[in-house]
Amino acid sequence: MTVTDIDRHTDRHLALLDAGWHVPDAWPGPVHDPEEGTPAERIRAVAASGFASLAIPEAFGGAGADLAGTAAAQRALARRDPHAAIALNMHSLTVGLMTDYWERHRDTTSWLLEGIATQNALVASAFAEPGGSANFLSSVSTARREGRGYVVSGTKYPCSLASTATLVCLSARVAGTDDTIIALCPSASPGLRVEGDWPSLGMNASDTAKLVLDEVEIDDRLVFHRAPADSIDDTVIAGIVWFAVLIGATYHGVLTSLLDLAVKTVTTSDRHGPRTVRIGQAARDLLALGGACRQLARDWTDGSLGGEPALATAMALRSSLSDTRDRVVSTLTPVIGSRMYTRGQHAAALHLDSLAAHHHPPSLLACDEAVGAYCTGRPLGFDPSS
Ligand SMILES: Cc1cc2nc3c(=O)[nH]c(=O)nc-3n(C[C@H](O)[C@H](O)[C@H](O)COP(=O)(O)OP(=O)(O)OC[C@H]3O[C@@H](n4cnc5c(N)ncnc54)[C@H](O)[C@@H]3O)c2cc1C
Structure with missing residues (x-):
């Protein structure tokens, strides 16, 4: 113009x-x-x-x-x-x-x-966890090293695109270390489920809900970041x-x-x-x-x-x-x-x-x-x- x-x-x-x-x-x-x-x-x-x-x-x-x-x-x-x-x-x-x-x-x-x-x-981005934290990189969800990857457990909330995403980009703390991983996880992975929705006051048609991860396996090739949470x-x-x-x-x-x-x-x-x-x-x-x-x-x-x-x-x-x-x-x-x-x-x-x-x-x-x-x-x- x-x-x-x-x-x-x-x-x-x-x-x-x-x-x-x-x-x-x-x-x-x-x-x-x-x-x-x-x-x-x-x-x-x-x-x-x-x-x-x-x-x-x-x-x-x-x-x-x-x-x-x-x-x-x-x-x-x-x-x-x-x-x-x-x-x-x-x-x-x-x-x-x-x-x-x-x-x-x-x-x-x-x-x-x-x-x-x-x-x-669509790719969702699941960092926030229930109860809140000012540091989005510090995660309560855990990643346990196993085989050629990690096994991740935890809850992500609120997470937009919860039911519409094919992949979820998520953070988790590596068990026994101060490291956090950021990894992509297919939303159809066994152990990953969507629960309820976020009863927010605004932006409430954004497919925002809770993601529960119960022993979800993530291959090493889908982990694109590993570093201490404060790095x-x-x-x-x-x-x-x-x-x-x-x-x-x-x-x-x-x-x-x-x-x-x-x-x-x-x-x-x-x-x-x-x-x-x-x-x-x-x-x-x-x-x-x-x-x-x-x-x-x-x-x-x-x-x-x-x-x-x-x-x-x-x-x-x-x-x-x-x-x-x-x-x-x-x-x-x-x-x-x-x-x-x-x-x-x-x-x-x-x-x-x-x-x-x-x-x-x-x-x-x-x-x-x-x-x-x-x-x-x-x-x-x-x-x-x-
Ligand atoms: C429309 C919308 C969409 C979003 N979509 C995503 C998404 O797709 N992925 C994603 O990772 N994040 C998403 N978020 C979440 C966002 O990233 C924040 O992490 C989240 O909203 C927390 O913000 P906060 O202001 O509570 O700050 P915080 O820093 O998390 O919390 C501030 C203070 O409040 C306290 N607190 C917060 N919640 C509670 C509670 N329930 N009970 C007790 N104390 C509490 C905390 O402990 C802290 O002291 C979305 C947010 C909005 C508004």
């Missing part, structure tokens, strides 16, 4: 906020009806539309989208269907991370990526960078929908006054968040940012997302009015869905401390100091 296009657009606020987000041509955009079918059916429909293979290299049958392109697709999906977007965010993260890993190691990850692209298969290597940094950008883009889409509602309230009623300032404040916050997401994506992809500076930037972005969410919601509340608090209203749904932005890793308890630690020459970590 050119500068003139943005200026002439009837929905100028949308054109302004959409500028710079380039959805890969290989994906037609969200075509499903977010009101039709079950959550699992909607998620499968999005996966089948080409979304599942967006971040996979073209050589393996994917669209070869980079981080910025995948993030733009996440945002576009979140504008239409926040619940499907938050679920597929976990897939985009895992596939992006696998691609990133393959680019650094040129190993057999390519077979998995090829399989995912061929089948439009931060290239794979961990790549994961946090991808996650911070993708989650930022996803909630940017949700909050853009809220701004759209507020703008239409003002323009339809033709009552402006202090509402104009509030629209301006919310738009400015979203422009800054969007710019920060895209900049980190570009800097990561072209290699101008890597290692600990990239990790610090990603953790700063993750904290900023939460701050932005709270400011945008409170700024727009008087403009939108009690629809923000009324059951069945789109505004109320967006309000609750966006609240979930606070409950993703890395924990808000750890982010600012990690950025400060980087700035003052101290070690970065995911565990907030006690």
Whole structure:
């Protein structure tokens, strides 16, 4: 979209906020009806539309989208269907991370990526465990060394794509050591089952449930990371960078929908006054968040940012997302009015869905401390100091 296009657009606020987000041509955009079918059916429909293979290299049958392109697709999906977007965010993260890993190691990850692209298969990401932990790498689930792999037991909750994923990327602590493994596990593996669902207040059509692992065998070839839970290597940094950008883009889409509602309230009623300032404040916050997401994506992809500076930037972005969410919601509340608090209203749904932005890793308890630690020459970590 050119500068003139943005200026002439009837929905100028949308054109302004959409500028710079380039959805890969290989994906037609969200075509499903977010009101039709079950959550699992909607998620499968999005996966089948080409979304599942967006971040996979073209050589393996994917669209070869980079981080910025995948993030733009996440945002576009979140504008239409926040619940499907938050679920597929976990897939985009895992596939992006696998691609990133393959680019650094040129190993057999390519077979998995090829399989995912061929089948439009979905990959879940199961790190969180009941009771919570600020450090997403410290796991209560255990992995026992046996034969040519590990036997894993434990519970993962909440886990999105619980019933729709073909593969699950999970973490577990190696018994008798301080190491954590990150491994892929076929969801049809004996001993792996899905239980109940997550009675969350928002984002509740994201196929999020509990995964129970009871002596599940995982082959060594599917283990792509083993290190002490507090060690931060290239794979961990790549994961946090991808996650911070993708989650930022996803909630940017949700909050853009809220701004759209507020703008239409003002323009339809033709009552402006202090509402104009509030629209301006919310738009400015979203422009800054969007710019920060895209900049980190570009800097990561072209290699101008890597290692600990990239990790610090990603953790700063993750904290900023939460701050932005709270400011945008409170700024727009008087403009939108009690629809923000009324059951069945789109505004109320967006309000609750966006609240979930606070409950993703890395924990808000750890982010600012990690950025400060980087700035003052101290070690970065995911565990907030006690
Ligand atoms: C929409 C959505 C989808 C998600 N999908 C996934 C996914 O697919 N995979 C995944 O790994 N994670 C997923 N998560 C989970 C996310 O990664 C967080 O780990 C999880 O939400 C915990 O966040 P928290 O704010 O409770 O922080 P935490 O740091 O885990 O907890 C904060 C504090 O609250 C305490 N606490 C938390 N829960 C309880 C409890 N039940 N009882 C007592 N104390 C508690 C903790 O001990 C800690 O002191 C998802 C989250 C959301 C919002």
